[in-house]
Amino acid sequence: xxxxxxxxxxxxxxxxxxxxxxxxxxxxxxxxxxxxxxxxxxxxxxxxxxxxxxxxxxxxxxxxxxxxxxxxxxxxxxxxxxxxxxxxxxxxxxxxxxxxxxxxxxxxxxxxxxxxxxxxxxxxxxxxxxxxxxxxxxxxxxxxxxxxxxxxxxxxxxxxxxxxxxxxxxxxxxxxxxxxxxxxxxxxxxxxxxxxxxxxxxxxxxxxxxxxxxxxxxxxxxxxxxxxxxxxxxxxxxxxxxxxxxxxxxxxxxxxxxxxxxxxxxxxxxxxxxxxxxxxxxxxxxxxxxxxxxxxxxxxxxxxxxxxxxxxxxxxxxxxxxxxxxxxxxxxxxxxxxxxxxxxxxxxxxxxxxxxxxxxxxxxxxxxxxxxxxxxxxxxxxxxxxxxxxxxxxxxxxxxxxxxxxxxxxxxxxxxxxxxxxxxxxxxxxxxxxxxxxxxxxxxxxxxxxxxxxxxxxxxxxxxxxxxxxxxxxxxxxxxxx
Amino acid sequence: xxxxxxxxxxxxxxxxxxxxxxxxxxxxxxxxxxxxxxxxxxxxxxxxxxxxxxxxxxxxxxxxxxxxxxxxxxxxxxxxxxxxxxxxxxxxxxxxxxxxxxxxxxxxxxxxxxxxxxxxxxxxxxxxxxxxxxxxxxxxxxxxxxxxxxxxxxxxxxxxxxxxxxxxxxxxxxxxxxxxxxxxxxxxxxxxxxxxxxxxxxxxxxxxxxxxxxxxxxxxxxxxxxxxxxxx
Numbered sequence: 001x002x003x004x005x006x007x008x009x010x011x012x013x014x015x016x017x018x019x020x021x022x023x024x025x026x027x028x029x030x031x032x033x034x035x036x037x038x039x040x041x042x043x044x045x046x047x048x049x050x051x052x053x054x055x056x057x058x059x060x061x062x063x064x065x066x067x068x069x070x071x072x073x074x075x076x077x078x079x080x081x082x083x084x085x086x087x088x089x090x091x092x093x094x095x096x097x098x099x100x101x102x103x104x105x106x107x108x109x110x111x112x113x114x115x116x117x118x119x120x121x122x123x124x125x126x127x128x129x130x131x132x133x134x135x136x137x138x139x140x141x142x143x144x145x146x147x148x149x150x151x152x153x154x155x156x157x158x159x160x161x162x163x164x165x166x167x168x169x170x171x172x173x174x175x176x177x178x179x180x181x182x183x184x185x186x187x188x189x190x191x192x193x194x195x196x197x198x199x200x201x202x203x204x205x206x207x208x209x210x211x212x213x214x215x216x217x218x219x220x221x222x223x224x225x226x227x228x229x230x231x232x233x234x235x236x237x238x239x240x241x242x243x244x245x246x247x248x249x250x251x252x253x254x255x256x257x258x259x260x261x262x263x264x265x266x267x268x269x270x271x272x273x274x275x276x277x278x279x280x281x282x283x284x285x286x287x288x289x290x291x292x293x294x295x296x297x298x299x300x301x302x303x304x305x306x307x308x309x310x311x312x313x314x315x316x317x318x319x320x321x322x323x324x325x326x327x328x329x330x331x332x333x334x335x336x337x338x339x340x341x342x343x344x345x346x347x348x349x350x351x352x353x354x355x356x357x358x359x360x361x362x363x364x365x366x367x368x369x370x371x372x373x374x375x376x377x378x379x380x381x382x383x384x385x386x387x388x389x390x391x392x393x394x395x396x397x398x399x400x401x402x403x404x405x406x407x408x409x410x411x412x413x414x415x416x417x418x419x420x421x422x423x424x425x426x427x428x429x430x431x432x433x434x435x436x437x438x439x440x441x442x443x444x445x446x447x448x449x450x451x452x453x454x455x456x457x458x459x460x461x462x463x464x465x466x467x468x469x470x471x472x473x474x475x476x477x478x479x480x481x482x
Numbered sequence: 483x484x485x486x487x488x489x490x491x492x493x494x495x496x497x498x499x500x501x502x503x504x505x506x507x508x509x510x511x512x513x514x515x516x517x518x519x520x521x522x523x524x525x526x527x528x529x530x531x532x533x534x535x536x537x538x539x540x541x542x543x544x545x546x547x548x549x550x551x552x553x554x555x556x557x558x559x560x561x562x563x564x565x566x567x568x569x570x571x572x573x574x575x576x577x578x579x580x581x582x583x584x585x586x587x588x589x590x591x592x593x594x595x596x597x598x599x600x601x602x603x604x605x606x607x608x609x610x611x612x613x614x615x616x617x618x619x620x621x622x623x624x625x626x627x628x629x630x631x632x633x634x635x636x637x638x639x640x641x642x643x644x645x646x647x648x649x650x651x652x653x654x655x656x657x658x659x660x661x662x663x664x665x666x667x668x669x670x671x672x673x674x675x676x677x678x679x680x681x682x683x684x685x686x687x688x689x690x691x692x693x694x695x696x697x698x699x700x701x702x703x704x705x706x707x708x709x710x711x712x713x714x
Contacts, residue, residue, distance in 0.1 A: 130509045132509075132511050132512055132609075133509060133512070134512070141626075157661070157690055157691065158690055158691055159691065184662070185641065185661035185662055185663065204661060205661075206551075206552070206659045209552060211551065214658075214659070235663075236663070236664075237663055239600070239662060239663070239664035239695075240639060240662055240663030240664055240666070241663070241664070
């Protein structure tokens with residue numbers, strides 16, 4: 001289990017670029033031990049083991065170029081006021097080699113290395129563990145609590161995970177603070193706060209073994225930032241407890257180094273690395289997933305997979321459809337009557353070819369209606385190459401199944417379909433799974449509008465564009481294939 | 483609270499400010515007594531959560547070169563755990579200070595100890611004796627005393643792979659590169675017979691810390707604590 005850091009490999013990997021169908025992100029996504037993603041002046045940043053970091057203008061396509069001094073391993077970053085506090089762990093020769101690990105923090109006004117304001121302050125040693133101590137002080141992670149207190153968790157398999165308090169004004173250790181042991185047999189921790197609960201995310205399993213890495217992310221929760229943190233069966237994380245948040249699957253192994261990012265109310269992301277992406281030579285990659293909550297427990301559901309679906313409103317359960325005639329299917333209504341001995345037979349689905357000739361050739365409006373799995377209610381959702389994306393995901397086009405008829409937003413804040421997808425911004429859609437498992441659907445942009453608008457129900461059967469509201473089912477949709 | 487110490491040192495060309503309750507290098511070394519106390523003749527009970535804390539532990543059998551646990555699949559461990567290192571390895575109920583002799587004439591000593599924690603920190607057992615705490619095989623024996631036959635399941639967590647026997651019968655194998663988690667693996671139902679029941683285990687680990695924890699559950703799924711623990 002025991003962590004082996006391959007600094008040189010991580011640095012070299014950052015120089016290359018690729019796309020992974022599983023990790024979804026595009027560009028240079030090679031990183032190990034990524035920090036929580038931070039936003040700075042409209043760009044996203046994450047730093048990894050080594051000295052570099054990744055930068056993205058849209059959160060989907062990433063490049064190298066991030067700069068973090070100090071070297072070492074497993075950094076984290078948090079914005080406090082108008083500054084960024086960056087931490088990392090590194091050896092510290094000042095103690096004659098006796099210290100096994102040190103947690104170091106430093107400030108910078110910006111994460112943009114091209115900015116004249118860029119530059120790190122002198123590093124501060126805020127926590128450490130002795131060579132023979134039941135702790136190895138690496139893998140720091142920050143949490144700003146609801147009361148303005150700044151917490152830092154750190155540690156690895158060698159002994160305990162600890163939480164200490166830092167001074168959010170100085171970034172240094174809070175005077176007199178004594179670190180608290182909160183977990184064992186894990187590493188790469190992170191903390192979250194929600195609904196009165198503090199959450200300790202921890203990485204269990206084996207690190208740094210490529211496609212055989214069993215790294216996985218588990219969680220415990222507590223009402224107190226210093227614990228004890230219990231899992232779903234009441235087991236203390238000091239007893240090894242933890243509820244699974246994310247493990248291997250879909251040709252990627254070894255998720256670790258959880259990071260939390262709130263996009264909007266009800267729209268949350270978790271970042272991590274996968275130890276190995278089997279579509280990318282088994283290399284370690286950055287990944288971003290939608291984070292969900294159920295009964296005040298976080299989990300990561302399977303990523304949205306392109307395909308053909310009913311788009312179902314949460315408001316009424318009606319299906320998004322184009323406004324064309326409902327064409328009755330042949331077949332008598334038996335109401336189930338008849339002899340039990342009468343032979344039965346399958347009735348074919350209504351086919352696109354049965355109805356499309358009667359559809360208007362130009363723009364067609366959009367509404368919601370009873371789902372009858374008819375051609376005008378089936379939508380094919382496909383990521384659009386080279387159209388960019390948003391934090392973690394690409395833009396999609398939404399077309400009637402079997403056609404190029406595409407969903408589009410209009411300046412009048414309405415929805416139409418156009419005969420063919422053109423790639424215009426109003427035909428590009430961000431599909432984001434919300435924390436309750438439903439989705440919000442938003443056009444990349446709406447002609448004549450600067451503010452973001454989402455696909456909403458204004459009535460049970462009427463859809464339009466409007467302001468997203470997580471607390472209203474009008475803003476929520478499901479993708480179903482039935 | 484210890485005194486606040488602020489040091490300024492030079493690290494990689496940068497001044498590093500240190501600010502915490504004590505300076506690095508000031509913590510005294512950890513000892514065997516920090517984790518264990520000698521067993522006594524008085525039978526011990528389980529702790530409040532049912533964990534067995536009294537064990538007779540053999541000084542680790544060195545496995546030089548075992549610098550990874552990646553090979554710890556079931557087959558590897560069964561072969562390893564079938565290795566006989568010394569006479570009466572699978573039957574003896576050792577006394578404190580009793581020694582065994584390995585094939586290379588190395589003599590290892592048994593130690594009767596009570597863990598001060600719910601788990602048995604094998605790494606600290608070895609390091610506390612001045613022995614190599616990694617890349618080795620640990621053996622543990624204890625005696626569970628019950629006043630009537632009782633059906634239980636034995637719950638084990640170990641770092642890393644381990645195998646456990648109750649009265650000479652295999653109860654459970656914990657395979658792969660495993661971390662110690664309470665109630666990680668649980669045996670099939672087994673009978674603790676009235677009187678003495680010998681629990682025997684072997685733990686193997688390469689790098690890093692090693693430990694284990696054991697408790698029992700009754701037939702209703704409740705923690706079973708109606709027993710005493712002795713070394714003999």
